[in-house]
Amino acid sequence: MAVTLKEIARRTGKSITTVSRALAGYDDVGAETKTLVRRVADELGYTPNLLAQRLQKRRSDTIGLILPTFGPRFSDPFFSEFLAGVGNMAAEHGYDLLVSTQPPGERELQVYRQKVQSRQVDGFVIVRTRRQDARIRYLREIGFPFVAFGRIEGDMDFPFVDVDGIQGMRMIGEHLIGLGHRRIACLAPPADLSFAEHRLIGLRQALATYGLELADSLVRPGDLTQKSGYQITLQLLDSVQPPTAIAACNDLMALGAMSAIQERRLIVGRDVAVTGFDDIPMAEHSHPPLTTVHQPIYQIGKTVCDMLIRLLKGLDVTPHQVILAPKLMVRQSCGANMHRFTTEKGGGVTIA
Amino acid sequence: MAVTLKEIARRTGKSITTVSRALAGYDDVGAETKTLVRRVADELGYTPNLLAQRLQKRRSDTIGLILPTFGPRFSDPFFSEFLAGVGNMAAEHGYDLLVSTQPPGERELQVYRQKVQSRQVDGFVIVRTRRQDARIRYLREIGFPFVAFGRIEGDMDFPFVDVDGIQGMRMIGEHLIGLGHRRIACLAPPADLSFAEHRLIGLRQALATYGLELADSLVRPGDLTQKSGYQITLQLLDSVQPPTAIAACNDLMALGAMSAIQERRLIVGRDVAVTGFDDIPMAEHSHPPLTTVHQPIYQIGKTVCDMLIRLLKGLDVTPHQVILAPKLMVRQSCGANMHRFTTEKGGGVTIA
DNA sequence: TTGAAAGCGCTAACAA
């Protein structure tokens, strides 16, 4: 059925070895032989059996990506774009991308271990790093190649790409303060995620610059979904002293916050400012468009994958730790650029 | 470095064959031998080399999923959920999931061909079927296993799962008409997609029941993104006789439509009704919440994958063509359930 | 320039 080297050897009257070398382009094969072999291979539509090739080469030419995701309603627009970046770069270099999903926990590490030991993948892309990250600890321990999107706490002697979350949230904080906000709430990520800390620090720094403090009661951890942003914001709005601005640590929660505000018949940007983080496509087309911090997520996916491939090929990986400067995207949800809205209600920015 | 059968054989003094069979649980192995072998394997932390196993078995135990997606800003919440369904089911049965992205076109088919010929995958999950689908034609031609999410035009002698788009859009149409709408626009999908036709037919059927017609000028094909929904809706609103309802053929475009409407300072559900299709998580938390048609996308992913695995295992796959009944999710974007809104403005449904 | 032989790690037919 399938065309093998053996078959080509039979037809050309050459040995399997010669055929293999002719096809691989070695120059210790006679010119005529080479042409002949190649012609026959083409005619027969030969494609090497990758399984055999990989067994022999003792590499899988496959990159693993295990999405740390919960439940069935997994739908993070952030990951799909990252995935596209990783996937395209992998394909470009002839690598396969093995994707699976596994929520953080005991079993997660088993999955990593299994993929490593069964030699299914040559390296991993790690996403959404945790402050204490068992995956990274394990891979480092056994010396298995990986590149992370995100940092961890403590010893960081491994390759990663990250966006500077401190600076990102500092910009958000300064922007909000500049607009007159003093009572700012924060929709925080789960505390075990690395970027949770960074983003909170950034926000606190911005406030501190102005002699302000982020009240504990206004830091509300969510689970990064729209729903949780929605629910927390309702609570916030119903509290005795509601915030005038809500800085969400990701766009999905920010979008949820906007829904909650609108549900209470308040105007986003006028009555309450909202900001996000990520700049997913949806952010630009929400209503009002969301002020947020841009992460070039597709590009990050490509870069992370590229670094991993270089690592796998034994090439130089410099720099092997990349921290990207974030970019503030000022749109309407924070009350800046409200010209489109002000005509309607004559309102400006509410200053607490 | 890595533990192999050979190593276990050496340590136990048995042959490789015996070790292999002991581990595989064959009962033509002595009880003691079995215990011994297993103990040693455990101690050494043996994990079979899947590459070798697969070469020998001449199967890759891998399912291919090639996302037909364009450009870097790929972020369809619909696919990521589907992906999770497929991935989880695959993992459950010990299959790997090989994911890559490739926009429709010439090269797309090359990618399929390459994966088939290099024996990288045992079968494919095909998504977003086209009316004339080269992928399906090819796979059917060579007899390669696959299961599709979606149907095609013409001969449909292959396994698939689909949601009844005709019925879905008929329900939408009837719902809108029931609310008094007569001038209904449709944000249509690219015409080459199978479901584009179904959904348009459904909408037309609903209108026909009431002696109405869907004006050609009100059928506007988009590219399924939020942005295109936004842009088309602006055009629609600026036309001499704007529609009173906009039935988008997917949620993303519907969300874009809502933005456009709000940008024109109109109230969604009161001034213009909007409906979607898919029921992505975002639909429930948009503002106002989006009336749409629910597709159990995670479940569909699982089912498609399960069918494929049964196919690969030579098990019975009945039924091998599944058409699911869609479910109308009435929320606020269409003007029904407007109690939350009516108090505000005193408005009801605008009847053209 | 070419081919024979060995081996990647595993499974399976067959014989003992």
Place this chain on the structure above:
DNA sequence: TTGTTAGCGCTTTCAA
């Protein structure tokens, strides 16, 4: 119950 042999399809010494 066990081991020998062969082979999956490929690459790579090494000798001719």
